[in-house]
Amino acid sequence: MTRVKICGVTTRGDLETVADAGADAVGIICDVTVDTPREVSLERARDLIEAAPPFVTTVLVTMATDPERTIELVETATPDAIQLHGEVDRDAIDSLRAATGVTILLAADAEDLADADRYDDLVDGLVVDSTDEDGAGGTGETHDWERTRTAATHLESPVILAGGLEPDNVADAIRAAEPFAVDVSSGVEAEEGRKDPDAVHSFVARAGRATTVEPEVSPSP
Numbered sequence: 001m002t003r004v005k006i007c008g009v010t011t012r013g014d015l016e017t018v019a020d021a022g023a024d025a026v027g028i029i030c031d032v033t034v035d036t037p038r039e040v041s042l043e044r045a046r047d048l049i050e051a052a053p054p055f056v057t058t059v060l061v062t063m064a065t066d067p068e069r070t071i072e073l074v075e076t077a078t079p080d081a082i083q084l085h086g087e088v089d090r091d092a093i094d095s096l097r098a099a100t101g102v103t104i105l106l107a108a109d110a111e112d113l114a115d116a117d118r119y120d121d122l123v124d125g126l127v128v129d130s131t132d133e134d135g136a137g138g139t140g141e142t143h144d145w146e147r148t149r150t151a152a153t154h155l156e157s158p159v160i161l162a163g164g165l166e167p168d169n170v171a172d173a174i175r176a177a178e179p180f181a182v183d184v185s186s187g188v189e190a191e192e193g194r195k196d197p198d199a200v201h202s203f204v205a206r207a208g209r210a211t212t213v214e215p216e217v218s219p220s221p
């Protein structure tokens with residue numbers, strides 16, 4: 001079963017929608033260097049993370065790279081995991097892990113999977129995404145899912161497929177890339193920064209129904 005993360009939640013109502021739809025994880029975006037309607041303050045991030053029900057993994061998504069700041073984000077907002085975008089050095093990841101023990105996900109540019117190889121031994125998961133020149137996500141752009149599948153065959157870390165996914169393409173993406181999880185942000189929005197409940201439910205249901213294994217055909221009697 002492919003897991004599902006719904007990213008860019010900004011309100012308690014949308015958090016409820018995501019949990020009701022049966023998503024495995026929710027992403028809350030905080031401290032990014034790009035202008036996005038999905039960014040919330042650290043206080044709001046902490047509030048949303050506290051409000052998340054049990055069994056929904058909370059992921060703080062950030063472009064902060066300085067270890068002191070990432071440690072502060074984790075200690076204040078107390079997410080289950082942190083997702084790092086942008087130029088992050090290995091020592092910064094080591095410091096963050098040593099100080100907090102938090103699960104660490106790293107966004108890797110789907111067009112250049114060198115970072116995925118370089119950080120594979122250091123992180124707990126790799127988000128293969130269509131990032132912009134600053135390393136930000138939320139682009140709404142798809143990439144070559146077959147290439148992600150090929151890369152994933154030699155990566156140790158679980159691969160989370162992101163970038164331009166939506167209810168109508170998520171099942172095809174899962175079949176093509178065979179990821180550990182899928183991640184969506186703009187593809188389930190009603191307007192910038194607000195989720196569309198129907199799209200969230202449909203995305204989770206279609207991801208759940210998608211299978212990477214061909215169904216067995218019973219022999220005819």
Ligand SMILES: O=C(O)c1ccccc1NCC(=O)[C@H](O)[C@H](O)COP(=O)(O)O
Pocket residue numbers: 006007008027029032034036037038061062063085129135136137138139140141162163164165183184185186187
């Ligand atoms: O979504 C954003 O606006 C964003 C901004 C800066 C850094 C990361 C961001 N999103 C991270 C995610 O995990 C998104 O779900 C992922 O990039 C996929 O986005 P989309 O293509 O819109 O589904």
